[in-house]
Amino acid sequence: MGKKHIITSALLYANGPIHIGHIAGAYLPADIYVRFLKLNNEDVAFICGSDEHGAAITLQAKKLGLTPKEIIDKYHNLNKKTFAEFGIDFSIYHRTSEKIHHETAKEFFTSLEKNNSFEVKTTEQYYDDSINQFLADRYIEGECPKCRYNYAYGDQCEKCGSALSPNELINPKSTISGNKPILKKTKHWYLPMAKHEKWLEKWIDEGMLNDSMHHDSKTWKTQVLGQCKSWISSGLKSRAITRDLDWGITVPLENSEGKVLYVWFDAPIGYISATKEWAKLNNKKWEDYWKSSDTELVHFIGKDNIVFHCLIFPIILKLQKNYILPKNVPANEFLNLEGNKLSTSKNWAIWLHEYLIDFKDQQDSLRYTLCATAPENKDTDFTWKDFQARNNNELVSILGNFVNRVVVLTNKYWDGIVPEKIVTNEYDDHIITSLELFPKKIAHSIKKFRFREALIEMMNLARLGNKYLADCEPWKIIKSDEKRAKTILNISLQITASLSILSEPFIPFTSKKLKDILNLTNLKWDDAGKTIINSGHKINTGTHLFTKIEDDKIQKMIDKLNTNKNEN
Numbered sequence: 204m205g206k207k208h209i210i211t212s213a214l215l216y217a218n219g220p221i222h223i224g225h226i227a228g229a230y231l232p233a234d235i236y237v238r239f240l241k242l243n244n245e246d247v248a249f250i251c252g253s254d255e256h257g258a259a260i261t262l263q264a265k266k267l268g269l270t271p272k273e274i275i276d277k278y279h280n281l282n283k284k285t286f287a288e289f290g291i292d293f294s295i296y297h298r299t300s301e302k303i304h305h306e307t308a309k310e311f312f313t314s315l316e317k318n319n320s321f322e323v324k325t326t327e328q329y330y331d332d333s334i335n336q337f338l339a340d341r342y343i344e345g346e347c348p349k350c351r352y353n354y355a356y357g358d359q360c361e362k363c364g365s366a367l368s369p370n371e372l373i374n375p376k377s378t379i380s381g382n383k384p385i386l387k388k389t390k391h392w393y394l395p396m397a398k399h400e401k402w403l404e405k406w407i408d409e410g411m412l413n414d415s416m417h418h419d420s421k422t423w424k425t426q427v428l429g430q431c432k433s434w435i436s437s438g439l440k441s442r443a444i445t446r447d448l449d450w451g452i453t454v455p456l457e458n459s460e461g462k463v464l465y466v467w468f469d470a471p472i473g474y475i476s477a478t479k480e481w482a483k484l485n486n487k488k489w490e491d492y493w494k495s496s497d498t499e500l501v502h503f504i505g506k507d508n509i510v511f512h513c514l515i516f517p518i519i520l521k522l523q524k525n526y527i528l529p530k531n532v533p534a535n536e537f538l539n540l541e542g543n544k545l546s547t548s549k550n551w552a553i554w555l556h557e558y559l560i561d562f563k564d565q566q567d568s569l570r571y572t573l574c575a576t577a578p579e580n581k582d583t584d585f586t587w588k589d590f591q592a593r594n595n596n597e598l599v600s601i602l603g604n605f606v607n608r609v610v611v612l613t614n615k616y617w618d619g620i621v622p623e624k625i626v627t628n629e630y631d632d633h634i635i636t637s638l639e640l641f642p643k644k645i646a647h648s649i650k651k652f653r654f655r656e657a658l659i660e661m662m663n664l665a666r667l668g669n670k671y672l673a674d675c676e677p678w679k680i681i682k683s684d685e686k687r688a689k690t691i692l693n694i695s696l697q698i699t700a701s702l703s704i705l706s707e708p709f710i711p712f713t714s715k716k717l718k719d720i721l722n723l724t725n726l727k728w729d730d731a732g733k734t735i736i737n738s739g740h741k742i743n744t745g746t747h748l749f750t751k752i753e754d755d756k757i758q759k760m761i762d763k764l765n766t767n768k769n770e771n
């Protein structure tokens with residue numbers, strides 16, 4: 204086994220189904236990266252799960268007249284199944300309600316408390332006296348002081364991404380009763396972030412940690428660095444890591460009734476408790492993955508989570524000693540839908556579990572489109588028309604067409620037996636040399652978290668194959684020069700076999716189909732670009748890799764979206 208990696212995707216709030224924005228932000232990129240690492244024999248733990256705490260869930264439960272657990276159980280199971288069906292290949296999909304997680308989070312809190320890493324403060328906080336309850340950040344709504352958005356929450360503005368505290372909101376109101384809340388005294392534990400500014404700045408800016416090189420800061424995305432630097436330069440404030448709430452992990456101290464750990468304190472620790480569970484099930488040592496400087500930790504998240512993964516969680520990890528910090532946090536920007544912000548409450552979304560019914564067995568068409576339009580450096584837009592065009596004009600016409608021609612010709616002329624490469628000419632040699640370069644080029648982009656660029660290169664290989672066949676016309680040459688036709692097909696089959704490897708991170712279902720057609724198993728990234736199939740090897744007859752998507756189907760999807768919108 205190669206190097207150890209802990210790859211995490213943001214724990215998903217278990218209060219709703221998954222939509223394409225989630226997938227494009229934190230799950231598909233992570234899956235592409237993990238599949239690539241595994242093809243390179245690396246030792247990977249790919250960690251995710253449900254975040255079951257937080258006020259958003261209790262808020263929804265209140266609205267629906269259910270208990271938080273009833274909501275969570277439903278969505279945890281649905282989302283776990285949806286991720287699996289979409290090919291997101293987690294090592295474990297854990298839950299923060301598990302005992303091992305509660306214990307781990309409490310251990311973290313207790314050891315920080317013993318080391319005097321917290322400040323304890325009594326402050327005035329918003330209280331809704333019509334329901335006798337302190338209002339958690341998510342129960343308070345008001346105007347964002349930064350961008351003037353009217354519906355910012357007490358902890359964050361979802362419009363501009365700023366992290367907020369409730370008393371910064373202009374005209375706050377309780378989202379439960381709609382009343383203006385009053386201020387009342389309460390005691391909480393705070394993480395004094397200002398104490399950590401110096402080392403955080405060096406770590407973020409220069410990649411230096413404890414006076415040695417931790418990572419190359421130039422490999423971090425500019426928007427991630429930008430957000431962190433603006434946080435640090437405006438001065439880090441102490442953040443309360445406990446809340447007055449009846450749902451969550453109880454504070455493990457005496458005289459702290461009615462208080463739980465803040466969801467953003469316990470959720471990232473969920474990566475560690477999930478790793479513990481995974482290690483137990485797989486006979487591994489979890490410490491090897493979290494406490495060994497040889498292990499690479501990478502967090503895949505959306506841009507709204509940058510502060511928690513780049514500042515708060517690293518502080519918590521460093522205070523614990525022995526824990527590693529992330530090598531990179533390649534956060535994505537947001538994906539929009541048909542020109543508008545994705546919205547669960549307005550039902551302006553494409554839900555994954557519904558897509559899997561509407562487009563049965565076509566997971567790769569969506570994976571492909573979401574990778575091709577991924578919001579890697581700026582917000583991007585998903586449209587049904589673009590999805591159709593990418594499926595029909597790229598997957599069907601380029602990749603599918605190339606593979607189909609190669610497989611059909613091999614079966615038609617040589618009964619599926621791979622023909623010999625006899626004498627190559629200058630053009631063949633140029634194709635063979637070009638083929639050799641693709642695995643390196645694609646790997647280079649993937650290692651830099653530039654998955655769009657990597658995907659384009661993968662398709663360029665299929666384009667190269669198509670051009671080679673079109674230029675050489677083996678179906679014509681075979682009548683006069685069978686030897687020449689054999690050489691052309693042998694080379695085309697090597698390209699096809701390389702594609703079956705290089706496509707796996709992006710479109711794993713297609714990669715599997717292609718390997719089945721070619722009758723190949725156990726291929727690794729390093730095999731790509733070389734002679735993979737020897738002459739005399741028998742391949743199977745082909746099925747079409749992709750199906751054309753017709754206009755009326757796309758119109759139906761657009762209509763469905765608009766109907767949902769009008770109903771809201």
Ligand SMILES: [Zn+2]
Nearest residue numbers: 347350360363
């Ligand atoms: Zn704002």
